[in-house]
Amino acid sequence: MVSRFNEGLGAVVAFLLVLSVICFAIWALIFWKTPSADLSNATPTPTLAPTLVPTASPTPTVAPTQAPVEPDVSDVPTPTSEPTTAEVREIVVRAFEYAYDPGVIQVNAGETIQIRFENTGTMVHNLVIDDLAISSGNIEPDGSTVFQVKIPVNDKSEYTYYCSQDDHRALGMEGRINVVQP
Numbered sequence: 001m002v003s004r005f006n007e008g009l010g011a012v013v014a015f016l017l018v019l020s021v022i023c024f025a026i027w028a029l030i031f032w033k034t035p036s037a038d039l040s041n042a043t044p045t046p047t048l049a050p051t052l053v054p055t056a057s058p059t060p061t062v063a064p065t066q067a068p069v070e071p072d073v074s075d076v077p078t079p080t081s082e083p084t085t086a087e088v089r090e091i092v093v094r095a096f097e098y099a100y101d102p103g104v105i106q107v108n109a110g111e112t113i114q115i116r117f118e119n120t121g122t123m124v125h126n127l128v129i130d131d132l133a134i135s136s137g138n139i140e141p142d143g144s145t146v147f148q149v150k151i152p153v154n155d156k157s158e159y160t161y162y163c164s165q166d167d168h169r170a171l172g173m174e175g176r177i178n179v180v181q182p
């Protein structure tokens with residue numbers, strides 16, 4: 001009977017010990033959180049150090065922001081306008097009875113030209129370049145058309161253009177493209 005009583009008392013004491021340890025642990029957690037918060041508030045010195053570092057970096061950030069903006073504005077329009085003008089040269093060729101004006105066109109080998117073909121005559125005319133498989137199609141009087149001609153790079157020094165309407169070519173509607181070799 002005594003040993004059972006002692007066992008029961010020992011169990012109660014052990015339970016109380018565990019309970020007190022748990023309570024102490026909870027209290028200790030609450031107690032240590034407060035000083036840890038106090039420690040963070042009590043360390044303003046490291047807060048100043050990181051503040052100084054980012055303060056020094058924003059100054060170079062302003063300089064690069066202004067630098068790229070100016071070159072972008074000046075660079076974009078300049079190259080855009082130059083190639084458009086330089087790449088394709090437009091040549092106006094007028095057709096009438098019975099000739100072309102101009103009758104001779106000078107181009108560079110490898111150059112692409114744009115021909116604005118205008119019929120200033122009173123009959124239907126056209127412009128054909130057999131060796132380049134080019135044809136303007138028939139253009140009515142006062143009509144016009146625009147097409148591009150790519151001059152290949154080879155040894156050919158001239159091409160002939162003519163009007164394929166009736167006997168217009170025999171009557172004088174024939175012209176020549178002189179190719180300037182590089």
Ligand SMILES: [Cu+2]
Nearest residue numbers: 125163165168
């Ligand atoms: Cu003709």
